[in-house]
Amino acid sequence: PQPIRLSDYRPFPFEIETTHLSFQLEPSATRVTATLKVKRTGAAGEPLSLNGERLKLISVAIDGQALSANQYDLDDERLTIDDVPDAFELVTQVEIDPSANKALMGLYMSGGRFCTQCEAEGFRTITFFPDRPDVLSRYTVRIEADAAFEHLLSNGNLMDSGELPDGRHFAVWNDPFPKPAYLFALVAGRLDVLADDFTTMSGRTVALKVFVDPGQASRAAYALDALKRSMKWDEEAFGREYDLDLFMIVAVRDFNFGAMENKGLNIFNSSLLLAEPETATDFDYERIESVVAHEYFHNWTGNRITCRDWFQLCLKEGLTVFRDQSFSADMRGEAVQRIKDVKALRARQFAEDAGPLAHPVRPSSYLKIDNFYTATIYEKGAEIIRMLKTILGAQAFRAGLDLYFERHDGEATTVEAFIACFAEASGRDLSSFFSWYEQAGTPSVSLTHAYDAAAQALSITLSQKTAPTSGQPVKTPLPIPVTIGLLSQDGEPLRYSEVVLLEGESLTVCWEGVAETPVISALRGFSAPVTLTTDARPADAYVLFAADPDLFNRWEAGQTLARGLILSRAAGAPDEVGEERYAQALGQALDDEAADPAFKALLLALPSEGDLALAVDPADPAAIHEARRLLRARIAVHLGEQLGRIHGAMQSDGEFSPDAASAGRRALRNACVDLLAADPHADNVQRIVGHFESASALTDAMGGLSALLAVGGEPCETALAAFHAKWRHEPLVLDKWFSVQARDPSEGALKRVLALTEHADFDAGNPNRFRALVQGFASANPARFHDPSGAGYRFLADQILAVDGFNPMTAARLVEPLGSWRRYVPALGDLMRRELERVKAAPGLSKNVLELAGRALD
Ligand code: BAL
Ligand code: ZN
Structure with a gap:
């Protein structure tokens, strides 16, 4: 197959002013009639070529005249009509089989209901259409089905509905906002609804409806609450108001994505929508909150302003992930959220960047765009937006974003157009910044320093290098914001955070008035998606671990120490004294009364085996696993009594609440249980069994079950069987x-x-x-x-x-x-x-x- 290339982009030579779709729903033989008002915008004589796959063509007509088979070309992927007027109405009728659609793209059945997933290229399996994001059209959709399919939903506002003969009924929907085909959605079936409303900042009332499997409405309450908080937050943080009178979400069980931002009708994987304490973990609650926000935020970053072509996917995804991460940070605490986001980035994106599937945030060719819904497009895409904000400052960043919304509303646009808004609003040349979109690979940054006590001067040298990746043997230096602060040896602040922008291959900054030998805290808040090595002494990491006011770097210092110890042992050079010292420092950190339990839970988790494997070449997973297991065991032995005490102290929550503070307490008690399983003597096993058996929240049940799997034997088998029987x-x-x-x-x-x-x-x-x-x-x-x-x-x-x-x-x-x-x-x-x-x-x-x-x- 031939790749699709960014350099081959050409505008579609026609405009589709309106699209009228009529669905006669039947599970195995659905009829779709599409009426398109078409106008030529390109060169005279260009044929009309529409995407269409797995469609049984029934008829095609132009301006009421049926076309015979010799008037068009039809193959597995396209319907092409050579000779078309400059303005005309095209009507096609096709038949499709949703019940046979197991790819879950296009129109398919899940749990006896009809539902759709059209991004990226699923619409072409519903009807013939220019299935590309730069063709925006106004849709009217008429759905007709057996009345057993009780709710008939599509995008926009409900215009009409009613009964029909033979036990059938219909509904007509109109979406006043032009949209690309990938944002089309349809749902039909029996569903329960949880309803509420939201008053926007301009005083409009928006009806909110969450549709779920019958009997499950109470499980949608948290998602609905998250939706209202998201709507409010987007008004306050970005000045973005919702634009229709109705916002709907539907949960489905069979879904390839996590969720989908269809205009006015988001469709969710039920795992990211339904939550009750007994059936959802705190991680599920967090994910529901962030994904509900993410899909809602797409209404402006993705729907009102969409992508010109699929190479620009990060334009909507990176920006929207940045927005949902910012929302989650406001809901749940900045440092804890940042640590979780960086852990996910390293686990998925750094791994991707380090292998043959590495690709730029804006790729330049693909065979299947489905393959580019990656951590690089999403998470690294979000890191780029974050760096832009760090480099420009919050005010100029907001001005750039406001300009983007104002200038490109209603358009399908590009990353270049997006960056141009920030350059214009800030007055800065951002041409070198653009390389972040075009260059794959994780830059390595190294920091060296020299301190002159007599002159009280510190010089810091930063340098960067990015290893070659597939198809990109030579790399250029990137603009990397490195946030740096200084501490004294006693852990007191010596100098507050400052952003140093490393633009070339290397840069030296000199700071005067540094009164004593400093401990350098660099890349605070993980200010850029890079790997950092420094010439710091191990003792410095202990100062940061105990006292860095930047909590991200406090956590990071612990990870750096643990990584070093595990990798030394894996390489055959265990540092037993270091391991004891680390366990002791961890114990001190746990005793810090001022620290948030959620933060302490993060301190207790050692770097993952995947993270560790990225730090050695070649990686030996068995050696890494064994070294990490032994460090966990050492910590469990050293801190056993303290872990037991904390586990006990974190127990009583009273009534379950999904809020961040309560979730933090649960996270800490489960982190204790997880570590205690590394030292499975009888008392610890008894504590873990008790934890599992008395769990009322699923977070605790899962924490207990996971720990029992590590312990193994009869308690584990009993717990697995009990859990299965119950659920x-x-x-x-x-x-x-x-x-x-x-x-x-x-x-x-x-x-x-x-x-x-x-x-x-x-x-x-x-x-x-x-x-x-x-x-x-x-x-x-x-x-x-x-x-x-x-x-x-x-x-x-x-x-x-x-x-x-x-x-x-x-x-x-x-x-x-x-x-x-x-x-x-x-x-x-x-x-x-x-x-x-x-x-x-x-x-x-x-x-x-x-x-x-x-x-x-x-
Ligand atoms: N657009 C696909 C699902 C999501 O990123 O929201
Ligand atoms: Zn998205």
Whole structure:
């Protein structure tokens, strides 16, 4: 297949002023009639070429005249009409089979209901249309179905509805805002609704409706509350007001994405919408809050202003992630949120950047755009926006964003146009900043310093380097904001934070009046998505760990110390004195009465095995796992009594509340349980069993179950069986039962995972269940995925091939764990590569998997 290239972009030569869709819904034979008002905007003589896949064409007519088959060309991907007037009405009628659609793109059935997912290119499986984001049209949608499909929903405002003969009914929707086809949505079925309203800053009342499976309305209350908070926050933080009279959200169980921002009708994976204390963890509550916000925020950053082409995906995604991260920071505390965001960035994006699937935030070619809904586009895209704010300052940043909203509202635009608004509003030349969008790879920044006590002068030298990535052998220096502060050896502030902008390959700054030998706290708040090495002494990290007023860097100092200790041990040079000192410092940090429990919980978690593997070349997952296990055991022994005490002190919450403070207490008590499992003597096991058995919130039940898996044996098997018996009819909770076993690093986990694929409750057709088991194992269980026999790799390759047959998007997301084969010791890397080769050679492979497997092997 031929790649699509950014450099080949051409505007569509027609405008579609209005789009009228009429749906006659039947699960296996839905009729779709599309009436398009078309006007030529390009050169005379250009044919009209529409996307269309898996459509059974019934008829096509121009201005009321039916076309015969020799008047158009039809292939598997397009309908092309050579000879069309300059302005005309096109009517096509097609038949589609939603019940056979297991790819979950376009119109499909989930739980007996009709629903859609059109981003990026699903609309072309519904009707013939220019399915590209720069063709904006005003939609009217008429839906007709059996009355058993009680709610008939689409974008915009409800214009009409009523009964029809033969037990059928209809609804007509109109969306006054021009939109690209990827934002189209339709839902039809029996649903319960939780309703409320919101008064906007200009005093308009917006009706809010959340639709869920019958009987589940109470589980939507938190999402609805998060929606109202998001609407208010976007008015206050960015001056953005909602624009329709109605905002709807629908939860569906079978969904490839987390959620989708369709205009006025967001569709959510039910795992990111439904929450009650017994059936959702605190992590779920956090995710629901942030994803509800994310999809709502898209109304301005994505919908009102959309992307000219799919290469500009980060224009809406990076910016919207930045907005949802800012919202979450305001809701839940800046430092804790930042640490969580950076952990996720390192786990997913740094790993992507370090392997053959590395790509720029704005890529320049692709086979399937579905493959670019990546951590790089989303999370690194958000980091770029964050750096822009850091470099320009909050005021100029806001002015640039206001200009962007004002200038481009109603348009499909580009990253260049976006950056131009900030350059204009701030008066700064941002041309070098643009390289952040075009250059893949994580820059390495090194910091060295010299202190002259007599002159009380400190000089700091920063330098940068980015390793070559696939297709980009030569890298240019990037503008990197490095926020730096100074502490005294006693941990007192010597100098407050200052942003140093490293623009060339290296830069030296000299600071006068530094009264004593400083401890340097650099890259505060993780001011840029880079890896930092410094010439600091280990003792400095202990000063930062104990006292840095920048809480991100306080946490980071602990991670740096732990990383060093684990990697030394993995390399065969354990530092037992250092490990004791670290455990002791951790104990002191836990005693800090002023610190937030959520922050302490983060301190207790050692760097992940994935994070550690990124720091060595080649990585030996077994050695890393063992070294990390031993450090955890040492901490558990050293702090055992203290951990038990904290666990006890964090117990009583009274009535459950999902707020950040209550969640922080639960996070800390579960972090204690997690560590105590590393020293499984009888008292600790008893405490963990008690924790699991007395859990009323799912966070505690999952924390207990995970710890019991680490302990193993009879208490573990009893707990797994009890959990399954209790929750086997609750799909979202049962997903977690699969996931916790997939992530269990104990020996024997691979055998358990293989057996679970045969379990009656396993369903590869449901992305949530499939990802819980297969992605949980491949991405979150390095110790067992990298089994020296290669059985873990074989399992993953088998699963990719099985699922690719019907859901290529979900299959392709699993290529990455094998794709990183070059980073591992050859004995493992060779086995990984061979499985990738087997996948790539399989007959009938989708373009999605072919593209990623191909890139991984290049
Ligand atoms: N646009 C796809 C889902 C999301 O990022 O919101
Ligand atoms: Zn998004």
